[in-house]
Structure formats: structure tokens, C-alpha cells
Amino acid sequence: MAALVFDRVTKTFPHRPGQRLLRERIRELLRPSRGQFEALKNVSFEVQPGESFGIVGANGAGKSTLLNLATGLARPDSGSITVGGRVAALLELGAGFHPDLTGAENLRINAAMSGLSRRETAARFEEIVEFSGIREFIHEPLRTYSAGMSMRLAFSVAVHTDSEILIIDEVIGVGDEAFYEKCLEKIRSFQRAGKTILLASHALDQMKELCQRALWLDHGRVMRIGPVAEVVQDYHRGAAALAGGA
Amino acid sequence: MTKASGKWRGDFLFLLENLVLKDFRIRYRNMSLGILWSLVNPLVMMGVLTFIFRRVFGGQNSPVFPVFVLCGLVPYNFFAGAMLSGATSIVDSAGLIKRVPVPREVVPIASVLSNCIHLMIQLALLIGFAMAFQLPPARPWLWLPVIWFLYILFICGLVLGASAINVFVRDTRYVVESFNLVLFWLVPIFYSFTIIPAKYIPVYRFNPVAALVMAMRDILIDRHPPAITIVANMTIAAAVSLALGLMIFERLKTRFYEHI
Numbered sequence: 001m002a003a004l005v006f007d008r009v010t011k012t013f014p015h016r017p018g019q020r021l022l023r024e025r026i027r028e029l030l031r032p033s034r035g036q037f038e039a040l041k042n043v044s045f046e047v048q049p050g051e052s053f054g055i056v057g058a059n060g061a062g063k064s065t066l067l068n069l070a071t072g073l074a075r076p077d078s079g080s081i082t083v084g085g086r087v088a089a090l091l092e093l094g095a096g097f098h099p100d101l102t103g104a105e106n107l108r109i110n111a112a113m114s115g116l117s118r119r120e121t122a123a124r125f126e127e128i129v130e131f132s133g134i135r136e137f138i139h140e141p142l143r144t145y146s147a148g149m150s151m152r153l154a155f156s157v158a159v160h161t162d163s164e165i166l167i168i169d170e171v172i173g174v175g176d177e178a179f180y181e182k183c184l185e186k187i188r189s190f191q192r193a194g195k196t197i198l199l200a201s202h203a204l205d206q207m208k209e210l211c212q213r214a215l216w217l218d219h220g221r222v223m224r225i226g227p228v229a230e231v232v233q234d235y236h237r238g239a240a241a242l243a244g245g246a
Numbered sequence: 247m248t249k250a251s252g253k254w255r256g257d258f259l260f261l262l263e264n265l266v267l268k269d270f271r272i273r274y275r276n277m278s279l280g281i282l283w284s285l286v287n288p289l290v291m292m293g294v295l296t297f298i299f300r301r302v303f304g305g306q307n308s309p310v311f312p313v314f315v316l317c318g319l320v321p322y323n324f325f326a327g328a329m330l331s332g333a334t335s336i337v338d339s340a341g342l343i344k345r346v347p348v349p350r351e352v353v354p355i356a357s358v359l360s361n362c363i364h365l366m367i368q369l370a371l372l373i374g375f376a377m378a379f380q381l382p383p384a385r386p387w388l389w390l391p392v393i394w395f396l397y398i399l400f401i402c403g404l405v406l407g408a409s410a411i412n413v414f415v416r417d418t419r420y421v422v423e424s425f426n427l428v429l430f431w432l433v434p435i436f437y438s439f440t441i442i443p444a445k446y447i448p449v450y451r452f453n454p455v456a457a458l459v460m461a462m463r464d465i466l467i468d469r470h471p472p473a474i475t476i477v478a479n480m481t482i483a484a485a486v487s488l489a490l491g492l493m494i495f496e497r498l499k500t501r502f503y504e505h506i
Binding site: 013014022025071072074075086087089095096098100101108109112113114115116117 | 257260261263267268347414416503
């Protein structure tokens with residue numbers, strides 16, 4: 001069974017200006033506007049277990065929508081999405097982090113949100129702190145952390161959540177050289193452990209290095225699916241052609 | 247065909263506990279007096295109401311009037327506070343809703359429960375006052391956990407519904423505020439149930455907030471178990487509110503992501 005299947009998935013967002021206030025609601029009832037924005041159109045692909053799959057595309061092409069659907073944050077309008085395993089999303093690292101809480105407190109909240117139980121969190125606490133490399137500051141409030149330090153903490157929690165599928169959205173570029181290497185090494189160890197990885201990034205060299213296959217998304221449509229080198233090359237050409245034409 | 251994906255398979259209670267603790271820590275770490283602030287509001291209100299109804303209006307000679315007022319204030323404060331923070335909880339947690347696939351129900355429920363910490367402090371104050379006014383613990387006190395449990399379930403139901411509706415109609419917050427204001431007068435906080443004219447009694451009888459106030463006075467001041475009709479009303483109110491709240495929440499939650 002595939003780790004992740006998108007079958008003719010379409011996702012639209014309501015195209016409504018203004019605030020969600022009562023008067024807008026009444027206006028809508030009187031004059032329904034059917035304006036909608038199609039973020040994904042009829043997208044189909046399959047990711048095999050143990051595969052690392054890249055997603056490329058310009059800003060607004062629908063990459064994040066695709067990842068959010070895979071994570072289960074939103075539902076498709078039509079089509080179906082099948083996920084075979086626990087998904088950990090590095091979508092936006094540190095979602096739910098609060099500056100007034102200490103690193104350790106934020107770590108626990110993040111672990112609970114990622115689906116770890118009390119026992120799992122306690123068992124992995126040391127390991128997570130160790131990986132983050134910020135042990136001396138773990139009981140300091142997060143607002144005293146640098147952006148890189150929060151990142152390290154968030155990444156450490158995310159990679160210790162035991163998921164079969166790891167979703168990474170443009171995040172491993174943050175942090176210093178040493179931590180970046182550590183993250184890449186961790187991702188490679190996931191690959192060796194047979195885990196599935198879904199990676200969206202503009203860092204195409206990194207993608208070529210980490211992924212086997214890739215998908216090129218443009219204005220919500222699949223332009224191409226295939227071996228990563230070819231897809232990235234096509235995407236480059238497509239982007240160049242657009243830039244030249246404009 | 248549409249199919250849900252990426253089921254969150256975590257520990258709901260552990261997550262709930264963490265979210266409640268988070269709320270609590272954030273709230274009290276930013277206050278120099280910490281939990282003492284939870285005591286200030288009921289104490290001031292109790293003082294003012296006692297002064298008004300003993301000295302200004304006069305006629306209020308009950309020796310236990312401060313306890314009487316607190317029996318009304320504590321349930322009312324909890325209702326007003328939980329409704330206000332609960333109704334906006336989903337929208338306030340937009341970062342969480344848009345980024346983490348946790349079960350959405352956990353957000354409004356955590357919001358109600360973090361108000362419970364506030365409540366515990368106020369209940370301790372009330373119990374302290376009861377003892378100071380020669381109303382020591384007695385057997386009927388065993389009813390306290392029962393009626394408060396029903397009351398919290400009732401509020402959870404309301405908050406689930408209100409927080410989901412607030413995503414689509416952001417004015418919900420102002421409706422809740424106005425409702426709280428009206429409720430202050432429609433709950434017998436500073437007057438007794440016995441002075442209510444017969445024709446208005448149904449307004450109070452079917453109001454679960456008023457029911458709890460009356461039950462609290464039955465237990466703490468009159469020192470007997472709450473009337474069985476009150477407990478029955480509260481049970482029905484809890485069941486209906488929870489069922490409706492969950493139904494509304496279930497229907498609306500799939501579209502939170504697009505509308506937040």
C-alpha cells in the first residue's frame with residue numbers, strides 16, 4: 001500500500017473580501033457570491049513507503065495547500081486523500097510556541113500536539129533536549145531565545161515524534177551550518193529507516209540531493225511528475241520561459 | 247468522494263492538560279500578584295453589593311449576606327469568564343488550527359477548563375467565608391462536586407457551539423458580552439429566589455446558572471441537599487447543551503481552516 005495517495009484532489013477557497021461579520025453574512029444570503037479560488041485542481045499522485053518525494057513550484061502554486069491537505073488540516077472539495085501512517089509535519093515549526101513559557105514547557109506542549117503520549121514525552125525528553133543542543137537554556141523563557149534556537153527546539157521535537165511520514169515545508173534552511181548538517185543527517189537516517197518524506201522547497205539543489213521523485217505544481221495543476229532531476233530541470237526551464245516571455 | 251485524511255492519533259488528555267497548563271501559566275506569569283487577582287474581583291463585588299443592599303437600599307439584614315452574594319457571584323463569574331474566553335478560543339488559536347492537526351474540540355474545552363483554575367480559587371474563598379460565618383462543612387457539601395460537574399458540562403456545550411459559530415460570524419463575541427450583562431440581572435445574585443413573582447419563576451427555573459446559584463445556597467446556607475428538581479434541570483441542561491454544542495461543532499469544524 002502506498003504511503004500517501006492523492007486521487008483527483010481539488011481544493012477551493014472561498015473568495016470573499018471583508019470580515020466575517022454578521023452584516024457580511026446577511027449580504028451573502030441576499031446576494032450569494034460564488035467567487036472561489038482554486039488552489040489545487042485535479043491533483044493525483046502516489047508516494048511509495050520509504051520514498052522521498054519533492055514538490056516544486058512558484059509561490060502560490062499550491063504547495064502549502066497540498067501539504068496541509070496531506071497533514072489533515074483541511075479537507076479536499078473533491079477527490080480523496082489516503083494516508084498510511086502517522087504524519088509529522090514540520091510545516092511551520094514552532095506552531096503553538098509561546099514566548100512566555102520556557103523551552104521545556106513549549107517542548108512538552110509541542111510534543112503533545114504532535115501526538116506523543118505522556119510516557120513517550122517523558123521518555124524522549126532528554127533525547128530531544130540533547131539533539132536541540134540548547135540544554136543550558138531549556139528552562140529559560142522562549143522570548144530570550146534567538147530565532148535559530150527556537151528553530152532547533154521545534155525541529156528536535158518534530159523529528160522525535162515517531163511518524164512514518166515526515167512533511168517538510170521549507171524549513172531546513174534555518175539554523176547555523178552545524179545544525180543544518182545535523183538536520184540533513186537526521187533526514188538521511190529517516191530515509192535509511194524506511195520512512196516516507198514529503199518535501200516542499202525552493203532549495204532545488206537540496207531537493208535533488210534528498211529526493212528520488214518530484215512533482216511540479218503550477219497554479220494548482222500538476223505540470224509534471226517524475227525523477228527529481230528531470231522535474232527540477234523542467235521547472236527551471238518553465239520558470240525561465242515565463243521570465244523571458246514577460 | 248471526499249475522505250478525511252491524516253487522523254491525529256495522539257493522547258487527547260495529555261494534550262488537554264498541556265493546553266490548560268499553558269493558559270494558566272501565561273495568565274499568571276504576567277501578573278505581579280499572580281492568583282491573588284482571582285480573589286480581588288469577587289471580594290470587591292461582594293463588598294460593594296453588601297454595602298449597597300445593607301446601607302444604601304437597606305433592608306438586607308441577613309447575617310450571612312456576604313456568603314449569600316458569593317454563592318451568586320462565583321457561578322456567575324465562572325459562566326461569564328468561560329463563555330467569553332471560550333467563544334473566541336478557536337479564532338484566538340488560529341495559529342494552532344491552521345498548522346497543527348490536533349482534534350479541534352480540544353481548544354474550546356481547554357479554554358473552559360483553564361477557567362476552572364480561576365474557579366477553584368474563588369470556591370476556596372467562598373468556602374472560607376462560609377466557615378467564617380459559622381457555616382462549617384456538612385454532609386450536603388458532597389453535592390458540590392456533582393452540581394459543579396453538571397454545570398461545567400453545560401458550559402462546555404455552550405462554548406463548543408459558540409466558538410464554532412464565532413469562526414463564521416465574528417460578532418458572536420459581542421452577543422456573548424451583552425448576554426453576560428443581561429444574565430447578571432437575571433440570576434439571583436444579590437436577591438433571593440423567594441422574592442420573584444410567581445409569573446416569572448419559569449424564567450429562573452429553566453436557567454441553569456440560576457439553578458446552580460439556588461443549589462449553592464441550599465447547600466451552604468440552608469444546609470440541606472439541593473432540591474431534586476434543580477439537579478434534574480441541571481442534568482437535562484448539561485445533556486442538551488453538550489449534544490447541541492457537539493453537533494454544531496462537528497458540522498462546522500471541517501471548514502475552520504478556510505475561514506480563520
